[in-house]
Amino acid sequence: MSKTFYIETFGCQMNAHDSEKVIGTLEHEGYTRVEDEAEAGLILYNTCSIRDKAEQKVFHRLNEYKRLQGEGKKFAVLGCVAQQEGERIFEKAPYVSLVAGSASYRNLPQMIERLEAGETRITGLDDRQTDQTFDTEFTVRSNPHRGYITIIEGCDKFCAYCVVPYTRGKERSRTSASVLVEARRMADLGYTDVQLLGQNVNSWRDPSGRMSFAELLTAVGSIGGIRRVRFTTSHPRDFTRDIVEAIDATPTLCDHIHLPVQSGSSAVLHAMSREYTRDWYLERMSWIHGAARDISITSDMIVGFPGETDADFEQTITLIDTVKYDSIFAFKFSPRPNTPAIHMADSIPDVVKSERLRILNDRQREIQREHYARHLGQVVEVMVEGANEARHQVTGRSSQNKTVNFTTAALAAVPPVGSYLDVRITQTLPNSLVGEADSGAVPFLPVQRTPDFVVLN
Incomplete structure (x- = not known):
């Protein structure tokens, strides 16, 4: 199995953050993340079971991956559906080699080692009474x-x-x-x-x-x-x-x-x-x-x-x-x-x-x-998240977690992603706010740094 992996995440912010932990752990184990499942030696599917038919969606997605099984790839199902369905996943999708719930991610290095050794049915399914958490190492x-x-x-x-x-x-x-x-x-x-x-x-x-x-x-x-x-x-x-x-x-x-x-x-x-x-x-x-x-x-x-x-x-x-x-x-x-x-x-x-x-x-x-x-005419601080080039607008989010789309004619340059600046609201919509960068606004620029891999131990 090549030491490359592809991960797909469904569900809430907790699941998204769990995937960040899984990615960090795999990279620490010498794996490289790829953006195309066809290039991956290990394909992981981090699942959510909150909504109706979550299990069907999982097996539908796994069936799409099935076409890749003859290429020496390994498949893993993680998260809530993994914990809920357990070893039944092996019965429904025999080409899956690893099934692990979120509470077992602390043991992921050992499970990956077993996977590399050729084991084909590895489970990490914890009792709900566990006192351990998966701290972000x-x-x-x-x-x-x-x-x-x-x-x-x-x-x-x-x-x-x-x-x-x-x-x-x-x-x-x-x-x-x-x-x-x-x-x-x-x-x-x-x-x-x-x-x-x-x-x-x-x-x-x-x-x-x-x-x-x-x-x-x-x-x-x-x-x-x-x-x-x-x-x-x-x-x-x-x-x-x-x-x-x-x-x-x-x-x-x-x-x-x-x-x-x-x-x-x-x-x-x-x-x-x-x-x-x-x-x-x-x-x-x-x-x-x-x-x-x-x-x-x-x-x-x-x-x-x-x-x-x-x-x-x-x-x-x-x-x-x-x-x-x-x-x-x-x-x-x-x-x-x-x-x-x-x-x-x-x-x-x-x-x-x-x-x-x-x-x-x-x-x-x-x-x-x-x-x-109520926000019409207010000046709100916005964290810049990107740009809507088609509308010549910058997109960001207020402290109230509201989307704000605004123009920047009053500024010498478009503020970079991650910066903060004051925006005067000129229009309100049911799901967002529209405004203009305040004429006196000076963007707050966060500390610039390059690492996207954070080791916390």
Whole structure:
């Protein structure tokens, strides 16, 4: 097997960051990454099983790779589908040689060694009770200015619809000291935008007992060179008022909170095992609305959960009217393997689910159109991410995680990717802002450096 690899990643930011860890580990083991699977000796598929038909998509993709099996290539399935399906993957796709869940990536060097020795059925499937995390010993950062830090892995909430506790295992938190060491090293290398990750990031509990989650946010935000700190995804049950207070008090903490609600009905929330009520959630919204800063709120929602009545769905509509989210990610309920909801009677026809999803998205679009209008005339700081040459615009993102497209006629040169500058908003759209570089804007340029491979040990 040639020591080249190709990796394809599906799913959330956690999966994307897991792939950065896998890439770094493989490169440390002497492998070279290629961008074409036809050139790779090892093909890895990092999977997600949150949404419906994830397993079918995996095997469809593997079937596409099958045409390459006669060329001496090895195949590996990683991530949530690997953990969920386990050795059944070998039965469905016999040309796969390695199946590994995310909790076993710490053993990847040993598994690769066995693969090189000719073994054809290697598994890394951990019990969900493992206390070990895959700390970032070797990580390739795919973005030279923005980086992720996983502070907690797994989930103990066991929501009725969610497969994560069964594929990611129990909650395991890293110490505050290890998180801060990684954040400082990233800052020293020129990373200015840091995002703390976890399935329930605010459920993080410092094993050393030194810091609360809010204190950790403040500590990361106080590191010299770091200009923005984000965190995702939070759980309402563990969302405390001091998180809002930390954002108010620390300018480097981004004024954006993603807090999934899933439903506006307490009855549905109870059936989902979400461990909070509509009133509990709205109290947390009142803390955010009462903050000194204008904090953007986004959320996740599920329509058509078993037993959801028209009245329950209407409560979700009234909830978004009350909260006025800047955006939501809404999905139709689909039963996932191993979850309690798979045993519930899915009595709501798909046509009804589709109609509810349409109504929800239409109403949210109206809210966004109205709510984004508050930014008209404001000057916002934008981190430059690229250029839209067709429109002669620069594209970036605000502290509220909103896309901003702007012109730069007031500047002598187009600001480089990774720089920050002030932009005056001249137009608002439902999903983005449009503006002009402020005439007095002087771009903040991050520290320039070349390494894209970061060794953190």
